[in-house]
Structure formats: structure tokens, C-alpha cells
Amino acid sequence: MPEQEAIVFDPYEVYFKMRQDQPVGREGDGAWEVARYDDVRDVLRDAETYSSKVIDSSRENTRAPSMLFSDAPVHNRLRKLVGRAFSPKKISTQRNLIAERCEELMKEMARETRTDLITSLAAPLPVTVIAHMLGVTGGDMLEFKRWSDLIFGNIAEILFGEPSDEVMQAGVDMDAYFIGRIEELRKQPERNLLGDLVEEETEDGKLTDEELLSFCRLLLIAGNETTTGLILASVRVFHELPETFQQLKGDPALIPAFIEETLRFYSPFSQTIRRATRDVKLAGVEISAGDLVSPLIASANRDEKVFDRGGEFIIDRKPNPHLAFGSGVHNCLGATLARLEGEIAVSAMTQQLAGISLVEHDPVSLAQFGGPDKLMVNIQPLH
Ligand code: HEM
Structure with missing residues (x-):
């Protein structure tokens, strides 16, 4: 990395120091931050000691996604009901849709020499896929994207603070839209994820509205x-290590390993x-019942005790037991x-472009929710 880029604040340096000096620590009475791989994995795997019910019951009416924030037995029931719709076999049926959408977006992108990567590829691709899975089509898609941006961009306020009226309204409108769709699907079934979920039933019964x-x-x-x-x-990796782009161009079979390493x-x-x-002791630190605990996944994934040369990007790293x-x-x-x-997005970029790099070095930010709103890139077209 060029020298002037290395002086930018790097959260990975902070994580490194935490793993060395204070693997479990907190500021004031905030959440305990857990930095080492083994401790992060132990917290994630011990759902009895470390509950996912983090939102206090007085806020139960928030637009909280219940599965992620629930424990057994509620979590088991929900996971079982929706799990089938996410089986590798079901997901493989999305391949053509993703590839086609990616193709369309890449065609547009390849015409530019400079573009915002987020609006041109990185945001519309997943939104289209989820919208399609939920049966959102046509003009509804734009509204869906707007709600999605507003709700996601303000998720911390929604869960733990006071969201603005605009954000609240987006939640109300989105709920009304989906309630309408669910009613329609109950009358006239459709073959998409939401359609399947409306009908899905186990011995625990069906999902409620x-x-x-x-x-x-x-x-x-x-x-x-x-x-x-x-x-x-x-x-970001292509920008910092341009040789990886060329390696994938020459040998697309490396793409799955590249994705894991990314x-x-x-x-x-x-x-x-x-x-x-x-009350529990973690890495020698006493944590009290009721305290919040935050496993730092990004730090665990650089832990040099588990990953040989953990601070280096190794395109074909094996094994790669990351916790991403x-x-x-x-x-x-x-x-x-x-x-x-x-994999589809990386394959499209490496096959259809001669190169791609960031316009300006953009410091990595590791906000808990959300990334940058804009990321300008230079595009080198094939011809
Ligand atoms: C690169 C993309 C993604 C990453 C890095 C990621 C990461 C994660 C992580 C770390 C968790 C566990 C959180 C926890 O234990 O507190 C999680 C849970 C979850 N993710 Fe993803 N995710 C990604 C994409 C997706 C996609 C595309 C979907 C669905 C369309 C999805 C749906 C879920 C759901 C439903 C859960 C909750 C599972 C549960 O509570 O049982 N994720 N994800």
C-alpha cells in the first residue's frame, strides 16, 4: 500500500492492540467488546449464556426482526419454518436471476470510466434479489428500495433510540405493503419465497402475519x-492488490476462495x-448478568493465533475458518x-472489465450497521 494511504485511521490496528492487551474490555458501562477469535466463537456458540434477546421488552413494538433477536424455543421454530426456503438447492434457482441482473448492471457500468459503485452495482444487486424473493415487482421496487435505505440506514435508532418521523413512516408504509401482499398470497398463492412462507407449515403450525x-x-x-x-x-481488495484482479481474470476457479478471504x-x-x-467470566474478565457483549467478528477474523499471516490477504487461503x-x-x-x-458480481467484474480501482483511498470504517453511502471507482473498460 502506498505510504500516504497507510496513515489513515485503521480499525484493524485498534483490533490488533485489543487482541494483545485487552481482549475483553469496554468503555464506561457500554457493551463488552470481545476481540479474540476463540472468545468470539465461544460467545456466538453459547446461546444460553449469551442471549440474542438484546432489545428490552419496553421496546417490543419496534420494527425488530424477531428471529435474529430471539432465543430458543421461538428462534428454533422460526428458523425451521424459513430454513427450507434458504436451502442450497432453493438458492441455486436464483442463479439465473442474479446473473441476468448483474449482466444488465455491468453493461451500464462498463460504459462509464468513473461511477459510484454502490448505486451502480453493489446496492441494486442484492435489493433486486430480495425483492424478487419477496415477490416485489415493477414500480413497487423503487419504493421498496427507498424503505430499505431508510430503515437500514437508521437501524440503530430503530432498535435502541428514537427514529425520525420519516423513518417511522417508511416502516409503517412497508408493513402496510407487505400485509397487503400476504393477504393476496393467502387468496392466490405464488411461487416465491414469501408465497412459500405463507404456506409453510411444520408441527409447530404456520407463521402468523x-x-x-x-x-x-x-x-x-x-x-x-x-x-x-x-x-x-x-x-477494495482489487484497489489495494491489483494483481488479485488479474489472477481471477486468468483463473476464475479462484473466485470462491477469493470471496472467502474477502x-x-x-x-x-x-x-x-x-x-x-x-454472571460469567470471559478471558478472565467478570461480566455481569444483563451486560451487553459485542463479539468483534472483524477482529476475530484477523486473529493471528488462528490465521497464519492474518493481516495479509492470501487469495487461496486454506483452511479459512472465518466467522464472517x-x-x-x-x-x-x-x-x-x-x-x-x-461470486457472480466478482466474476462479472473480472471478466467484463480490464480493471477497477477506488478514485480515492477510502479508509475502512467498521460501523456496526451500514457502510459508506457512496464509493467512487475508476473503471478500465476492456476495449
Ligand atoms: C456477505 C453477506 C452477509 C454477511 C457477512 C452476513 C452475516 C451474518 C451474520 C454474522 C449473522 C449472525 C448474526 C448474529 O449471530 O448475531 C447473520 C445472520 C443472518 N443473516 Fe446474514 N449475512 C450476509 C447476507 C445475508 C443474506 C443475503 C441474507 C438473506 C437474504 C441473510 C440473512 C440472515 C438472517 C435471516 C440471519 C439471522 C439468522 C438467525 O437469527 O438464525 N444474510 N448474517
Whole structure:
């Protein structure tokens, strides 16, 4: 990396220091931040001690996505009901849709020499896929995208603070839209994810309207910005290590390993949150029942005790037991879909362009929710 770029504030340096000096620590009475791989994995896998019910009950009417923020037995029931719709076999049926949408977006992108990567590829690709899975079509799609941006961009206020009237209204409008769709689907079934979920039934019964609604919100939150983040991270790697672009061009079979390493190196879901259910000791630190605990996934994924030369991007790293999709019962439901979208986007970029780089070095920011709003890139077309 050129010298002037290296002086930008780098959260990975902070993580490195935390892993060395203070692997579990907090500021004031904030959440305990957990920096080492083994501790992060242990927290994620011990759902009894570290509960996902982090939102206090007085805020239960918020537009909270219930599955991600619930424990057994509620979580088991929801996961079982929606799990089938996300099986690798079901997801593989999305391949053509993703490839076609990516093709359209790339055609537009290849005409430019400079563009905003977020609006031209990284955001519309996952939004189209989720909208399609939920049966959102035509003009509704633009509204869907607007709600998605407003809700995701303000998720921290929605869950823990006071969202603005505009954000509240977006939530109300989106709920009304989906309630309407659910009613239609009950009368006239359709073959898409939401259509399947309306009919899905196990011994625990069917999903209620509120559960279906909550799942639509969850997909919006968990599936959009994270996948956008993966595409941005890939281009960040191309910018910092241009030889990787050429390697993938020459040998597309490396793309799946490249995606895994990108997920490890610039983890899009950089940290998550739990609440301790009992007094517990972690890495020698006493955590009290009720305290919030934040496993730093992005830090765990650079832990040099687990990843040889963890601070280096190794395109064909093997093994690569990263925690970018979490671990334990809440592990990412959309991982197969996210990998597929990432692979298709990277394949399209490396095959249809001569190169792509950031216009300005953009410091990595690891906000818990959301990434940058804009990321300008230079495009070198093939001809
Ligand atoms: C690169 C993209 C993605 C990354 C890095 C990612 C990461 C994660 C992580 C770390 C978790 C666990 C959070 C926790 O334990 O607190 C999670 C959960 C989840 N993700 Fe993803 N995700 C991605 C894409 C997607 C997509 C595309 C979808 C669906 C369309 C999706 C749906 C979900 C759902 C529903 C959960 C909750 C699972 C549960 O609570 O059982 N994710 N994701």
C-alpha cells in the first residue's frame, strides 16, 4: 500500500492492540467488546449464556426482526419454518436471476470510466434479489428500495433510540405493503419465497402475519447492506492488490476462495451483540448478568493465533475458518445466497472489465450497521 494511504485511521490496528492487551474490555458501562477469535466463537456458540434477546421488552413494538433477536424455543421454530426456503438447492434457482441482473448492471457500468459503485452495482444487486424473493415487482421496487435505505440506514435508532418521523413512516408504509401482499398470497398463492412462507407449515403450525412481516423486515436488514459490503470489499481488495484482479481474470476457479478471504479480511458484518444471562467470566474478565457483549467478528477474523499471516490477504487461503457469517444457532441463513451473489458480481467484474480501482483511498470504517453511502471507482473498460 502506498505510504500516504497507510496513515489513515485503521480499525484493524485498534483490533490488533485489543487482541494483545485487552481482549475483553469496554468503555464506561457500554457493551463488552470481545476481540479474540476463540472468545468470539465461544460467545456466538453459547446461546444460553449469551442471549440474542438484546432489545428490552419496553421496546417490543419496534420494527425488530424477531428471529435474529430471539432465543430458543421461538428462534428454533422460526428458523425451521424459513430454513427450507434458504436451502442450497432453493438458492441455486436464483442463479439465473442474479446473473441476468448483474449482466444488465455491468453493461451500464462498463460504459462509464468513473461511477459510484454502490448505486451502480453493489446496492441494486442484492435489493433486486430480495425483492424478487419477496415477490416485489415493477414500480413497487423503487419504493421498496427507498424503505430499505431508510430503515437500514437508521437501524440503530430503530432498535435502541428514537427514529425520525420519516423513518417511522417508511416502516409503517412497508408493513402496510407487505400485509397487503400476504393477504393476496393467502387468496392466490405464488411461487416465491414469501408465497412459500405463507404456506409453510411444520408441527409447530404456520407463521402468523406478524411473524411473516417480521421476516420481511429481517431480510431487508440482514441481507442487503451486508451483501453490498461484500461487493465493496472485493473492489477494495482489487484497489489495494491489483494483481488479485488479474489472477481471477486468468483463473476464475479462484473466485470462491477469493470471496472467502474477502469475507475474512474485510468482514461486512463486523460485530454483533448479545446480552449475558448470568454472571460469567470471559478471558478472565467478570461480566455481569444483563451486560451487553459485542463479539468483534472483524477482529476475530484477523486473529493471528488462528490465521497464519492474518493481516495479509492470501487469495487461496486454506483452511479459512472465518466467522464472517457468525457461528452457532444464529449463523447466517443467507450465507449461500450471499456467496452466490458475491461470486457472480466478482466474476462479472473480472471478466467484463480490464480493471477497477477506488478514485480515492477510502479508509475502512467498521460501523456496526451500514457502510459508506457512496464509493467512487475508476473503471478500465476492456476495449
Ligand atoms: C456477505 C453477506 C452477509 C454477511 C457477512 C452476513 C452475516 C451474518 C451474520 C454474522 C449473522 C449472525 C448474526 C448474529 O449471530 O448475531 C447473520 C445472520 C443472518 N443473516 Fe446474514 N449475512 C450476509 C447476507 C445475508 C443474506 C443475503 C441474507 C438473506 C437474504 C441473510 C440473512 C440472515 C438472517 C435471516 C440471519 C439471522 C439468522 C438467525 O437469527 O438464525 N444474510 N448474517
